Amino acid sequence: MRRAILVIGATVVGLVGVLSFHTTPAKLTLGSLSAGTTPRSATTTTPAGASPPTTGPPPPTPTTVPAAQGPTTTSPPTTTAPATTRSATGPSVNYNFGLISVTATVSGSKLTNVSIASLDDGGSPRSQSIDQQSIPILKQQALQAQNANIQGVSGASYTSSGFQQSLQAALSQLGFK
Amino acid sequence: MGTIVTIDVYVDAGKSVDRLAAHVGRARSVLHRADDIFSTWKADSPMSRLRRGEAMLDQMPPEVAGVLDACRAARMLSGGWFDPWALPGGVDPTGYVKGWAAERALGALRMPDVAAAVVNAAGDIASFGGPAPGQPFRFAVVDPFDRTRLACVVEHTGAVATSGTSEQDHHLIDPHSRRAASAVASATVTGPELGLADALATALAIGGPDVLERIDALDGFEALVIGHDGDRRWTCGFPWAPESAPAAVNLFPTPIR
Numbered sequence: 138m139r140r141a142i143l144v145i146g147a148t149v150v151g152l153v154g155v156l157s158f159h160t161t162p163a164k165l166t167l168g169s170l171s172a173g174t175t176p177r178s179a180t181t182t183t184p185a186g187a188s189p190p191t192t193g194p195p196p197p198t199p200t201t202v203p204a205a206q207g208p209t210t211t212s213p214p215t216t217t218a219p220a221t222t223r224s225a226t227g228p229s230v231n232y233n234f235g236l237i238s239v240t241a242t243v244s245g246s247k248l249t250n251v252s253i254a255s256l257d258d259g260g261s262p263r264s265q266s267i268d269q270q271s272i273p274i275l276k277q278q279a280l281q282a283q284n285a286n287i288q289g290v291s292g293a294s295y296t297s298s299g300f301q302q303s304l305q306a307a308l309s310q311l312g313f314k
Numbered sequence: 315m316g317t318i319v320t321i322d323v324y325v326d327a328g329k330s331v332d333r334l335a336a337h338v339g340r341a342r343s344v345l346h347r348a349d350d351i352f353s354t355w356k357a358d359s360p361m362s363r364l365r366r367g368e369a370m371l372d373q374m375p376p377e378v379a380g381v382l383d384a385c386r387a388a389r390m391l392s393g394g395w396f397d398p399w400a401l402p403g404g405v406d407p408t409g410y411v412k413g414w415a416a417e418r419a420l421g422a423l424r425m426p427d428v429a430a431a432v433v434n435a436a437g438d439i440a441s442f443g444g445p446a447p448g449q450p451f452r453f454a455v456v457d458p459f460d461r462t463r464l465a466c467v468v469e470h471t472g473a474v475a476t477s478g479t480s481e482q483d484h485h486l487i488d489p490h491s492r493r494a495a496s497a498v499a500s501a502t503v504t505g506p507e508l509g510l511a512d513a514l515a516t517a518l519a520i521g522g523p524d525v526l527e528r529i530d531a532l533d534g535f536e537a538l539v540i541g542h543d544g545d546r547r548w549t550c551g552f553p554w555a556p557e558s559a560p561a562a563v564n565l566f567p568t569p570i571r
Contacts (some may be wrong), residue, residue, distance in 0.1 A: 162484050242422070266450070287452045287453060287454045287464075287467060288432055288441075288445055288450060288451045288452060288453060289322075289432055289434045289441075289451070289453045289454070289474075290434075290437065290453065290454045290455070290456060290464070291437050291438065291439055291453055291454070291455050291474045291475065291476040291502060292437050292455055292456035292458070292476030292477075292478075292500060293457070
C-alpha cells in the first residue's frame with residue numbers, strides 16, 4: 138500500500154512542573170501527499186529532544202505552512218534533495234527562556250551544520266547560563282541523532298523543544314525531512 | 315517557566331488531512347485545561363486553592379479526584395518513593411500530571427485519519443502507532459553524563475519517561491527524608507501509559523534499585539537506570555533497540571539486585 142507522509146509538528150503550551158505558557162503559535166508542517174512510495178517513516182517532525190528526523194528517502198514535496206507564525210521564509214520545495222549544500226533558517230520559536238531561531242545546513246541528504254540564527258533569552262543570568270550550557274549540546278545532539286533514526290528523545294527538556302522546532306522548520310524548508 | 319510539548323502526527327497516504335489541524339487543536343486544548351486545573355504556579359488554579367485549603371475536593375473539577383487516585387496508586391506501586399503528599403507546600407501531583415496530560419492529549423489524536431502520533435512533553439513521550447506500519451517507534455535516551463550523546467535507543471510504542479537528566483535542577487525530593495536526593499544519574503521507564511511511567515521514573519531516580527525491582531514486577535513496565543558511576547541496570551524486558559542491546563555474553567547480567 139502506498140503511503141506518503143504528512144506530519145503536523147504542532148507545538149503547544151506550557152504545562153506542568155512549572156507553568157505558564159509560552160504558547161508557540163501552531164505551526165503546520167505539511168509534507169504534501171504527493172505520490173511517494175515512501176512509508177510514513179519520513180517523519181517531518183519536531184521531536185523534543187535532539188533529532189533532526191531520520192533516515193529514509195527525502196519527503197515528497199514538502200510545503201511549509203507557518204500558520205500564525207511570523208516571518209518564515211518559505212523556500213522552494215524540492216522533490217529530491219540535490220547533493221549541494223543549502224541552508225535555511227527556521228522561525229523564531231518561543232521557548233522557555235525567550236526566542237530562538239536555528240539555521241540548518243544540509244549537503245545532499247546529510248545535515249552538516251546547525252547554528253543559532255538568533256537568540257533572545259531576555260538577558261537574565263539564569264537564562265544565559267542555561268543557554269550557554271545547553272545550546273552547544275543541542276547542536277551536537279542534532280548532528281548525532283540524524284544517524285540514529287529516532288522519532289524522539291527522552292530526558293531532554295526545555296530549551297531543546299524550541300531549538301528543535303525551529304530546526305525542524307528549517308529542515309522542512311530544505312525539503313529535508 | 316513552561317513546558318513545551320511537541321505533537322507529531324503521522325498520516326497514511328490517501329487519507330484526508332482536512333481534520334488534522336482540528337485534532338491537534340483538541341490536543342492543545344487538553345493540555346491547556348490540564349494546566350489551568352493543576353498549575354501550582356497559578357495562584358487561582360483549582361489545585362492551588364485545594365493546596366491552600368480554600369476549597370474541598372468535591373468542589374474541584376472531576377479530573378482532580380481521578381488524578382489524586384492515580385497518584386495514590388503510583389505511590390503504592392513505587393513503594394512510597396513517589397509521594398505527592400510528602401512534598402513541601404502541600405499535595406503536589408505535578409510529577410504525575412505532566413505525563414497524564416500528555417497521554418490525554420495523545421488520546422485526542424486517536425482518530426481514524428491518524429495513523430500514528432507522538433506527544434513529547436519536554437522529554438517525556440506518549441505515542442501510538444509507529445513510523446511505518448508494523449514498526450515500533452524508536453526513542454533515544456539522553457546520556458546523563460554527556461548530553462551531547464544518546465545513552466541508548468529503545469524500540470517502544472507507548473510511553474517513555476526519563477527523570478534525572480534535566481537541564482534544570484530537577485527537584486527530586488526523597489519522600490522519606492524530605493530532602494533532595496537522587497540515587498542514580500538517570501532513570502528511564504517505558505510502559506503503556508505516560509502518567510504512571512512518569513511517576514515511576516521520578517520514584518526510580520530517587521529510590522534506585524529498590525524501585526527497579528518493583529517496576530520489574532509490574533506488567534507492561536520496564537526500566538533502565540544509569541548510576542552515578544555509569545553502571546547500568548535494567549529490568550528483564552527492557553525494550554532495547556538492537557544496536558543498544560547489551561552484548562550477548564551479558565544478556566542476562568544481574569539486571570537488578
